[in-house]
Amino acid sequence: MALTGALVALALVLAAAGGLYGVAYLLRLGGTRAGARxxxxxxxxxxxxxxxxxxxxxxxxxxxxxxxxxxxxxxxxAVVVAEQGAKAVTEMFVFLGILLVGVVYAGREGALRWT
Amino acid sequence: MDVTDLTALLLRRIPVRPLVVTVPGGTGARLRVERLIRTRGWYPAASPAEANLLVVAGPATGEPADAVEHVWEQLPAPRARAAVLDPGHADGELAAAEATLRDAFRQRRPAPDSVHGGAEPEMAGRGEDRDGLTLDQLHVPLGPVLPGWPAGLVVRTVLQGDVLQEAEVDTPGLAEAGGRTWWWGEGPGPPGRRRAARHLDTAATLLSIAGDDRAAVAARRLRDGVLTGLAAAEVARPLHQWARRVRRSPLLRWSLAGVGAVPADAAPPPELAGDALARLRRHATAAEAALDRFDQDVPLPDWAEQAQWTVEALPWLLRGSELALARLTVASLDPDLEALAAREVAGA
Incomplete structure (x- = not known):
């Protein structure tokens, strides 16, 4: 039963893909040009x-x-922060602050430029 | 309805994407073509892959003509081309090219299967570089067919990564232009208008390379208004608005500050001093200042002198800059090579 479903899905996918290729073939102006540099x-x-x-x-x-x-x-x-309380929150923000310094440094080095 | 009609129907509806190539002597044609493209609502293409219309502004001969043929081979179908020699014929040439583009019968003519026979190019060689990474050296020419690039300028670069290690300037096709210069001599209208239009034209090119398309289109619209004879009072309000926006934009300040900075000891012409941002702001201010003297016989800046300095300075100015920054630098300097050729013809 499951195999029939899979085969039907496969047939539908193949038909859809073949149909798209067929439409493209009928609408196109000429052959594909190879070797364009x-x-x-x-x-x-x-x-x-x-x-x-x-x-x-x-x-x-x-x-x-x-x-x-x-x-x-x-x-x-995140699992233990509720039990540990303010101490864990403080530690995490100190840690995030250290990472942020790294991000700022990388930004200064041009990691965030898109040119 | 048969399938043939469906292809034709789609061809009638495709948007026109023109790639405009300017060759020396074609400034007048380029200005007219750009205006027509804008008023027809076409959107310019940045490369042959997204273009379907190749527009050549000016008399292409020699090396620029070879480059145009090369690019034409790279345009995928459907495609059409227009050669505009005379600004007056631009409208007709563009209309004819559009008709060709939308004609299914002519578009079905078989194109060559393979654009390039020949062997694959060789692998790149390695070389020492600034950062000690020994990267591959690629020889990448910039121009003559490049949107937002001065007509007739070719910079042959050696790239490692995206850093220009070497830059060599060449100006092919200048001799064939025959010393015709549009801004400086043969353009229509009083010099006051041409001066304002040239400032706006340079600013528009730089803005489009910098990615501020809205400001670039606004600058082109103002330029075309100035050249088609709009009264100064009519241009004043949009011009001040545009100039204010360009001067205040934080994004432009961020992307152009320090780009192509010319050290004071290089003795640049005063119009070209500073960085790309300073030059852009100077163009905006100069266009505003020209407003009062639109229809007078004002002296024009020495564009030949500026072009001469730029051609000599580009090799050392571009060395060590990134590819994108190099394009911004050249657009901000915008050498008018036609003026240079005209001076040489006059001097000879």
Whole structure:
């Protein structure tokens, strides 16, 4: 019974995908053009597109670590904070303050710039 | 209704996305084309991939013409092209190109299957760089076909990551322009209007590169109003509003402050001193100041001198800056290479 349902769903998915391809085939103006190179202001690319590109990993890693560590410690903290009371709250905010310094530093290093 | 009609029906409804290419000698044509694109409600494209109409403003010959052909090959179907040599013919050329774009029969003509035969380009080589990371060196030319880029300027860069390690300036196709310069000589109307329009034009380009499309469109609308002969009293209110907005915008201050800063000891022409933000604000203020003397025979700034300084300064000014900042820097300097060519022709 479950198999029939799965087969019907598969048939529907295949029909939908095939239908979309069919509509695209009927509406298109011509064949797909292969081998188009990237736009370089009207010049030809001199180097292969696969090349090492520096995305400033260190600054971005700092942002990741700051928020990741925050989550790692906040989950267990959230379980016990009600029992521990004001002391736990104070400790967490001191910890968040330290992380915030890291975020501000990474921001100053350009991790949050989009240019 | 058969399927053929459905394709034609869709073609009649697609939005037109023009990619405007300006070649030296084509400033007048570009201004007219930009005005028509705006009044027709078309939205300009930033690259061939999102364009379906290629508009070439000016007489393309030599190297710029090769670049135009190259870009034309990269335009996906449906596509059409228009060559506007004379501003007066712009309307007809654009209308004809739009008709071609919306004509299913002509769009179905088979395009070549493969744009590039040939082998894959080589892998990039590595080199020393500023940060000691020994990244791949990519040779990336900027211009001549690049929206918001001065006509006839090519900067050949060596990129590592997104940092420009080397920049070399080239000005192909200037000789073919034959010393025609629109802002400076042959443009219509009194110099007072042309002066205000050029300030607005440079500001509009810089604003569009900086991402403030609303202010850019407002600047272009004002520029076109100034050039089509609106009375100064009519332009004054929107111009002051626009200038105030540009000067006060905290977002523009944040994104342009310190970009392309020219040190005082480089002895720049006074119009180009400071950073991109200072230049933008100066353009806004200068456009307002020109308002009083619209229809007078005011002296025009020495745009050839400014272009000369910019062409010489760009290699060291761009070295070490990021790719996006380099585009902002060039847009803020906006060298009028036509004026430069005209001066050389006059001097020769």
């Amino acid at each position: 990237p736009f370089l202001s009207g010049h030809d690319a001199a180097e292969h597109a696969v090349s090492r590109f520096h995305v400033r990993w260190y600054a971005i890693t700092m942002i990741f670590l700051a928020f990741d560590m925050e989550m790692v410690f906040m989950y267990p903290w």
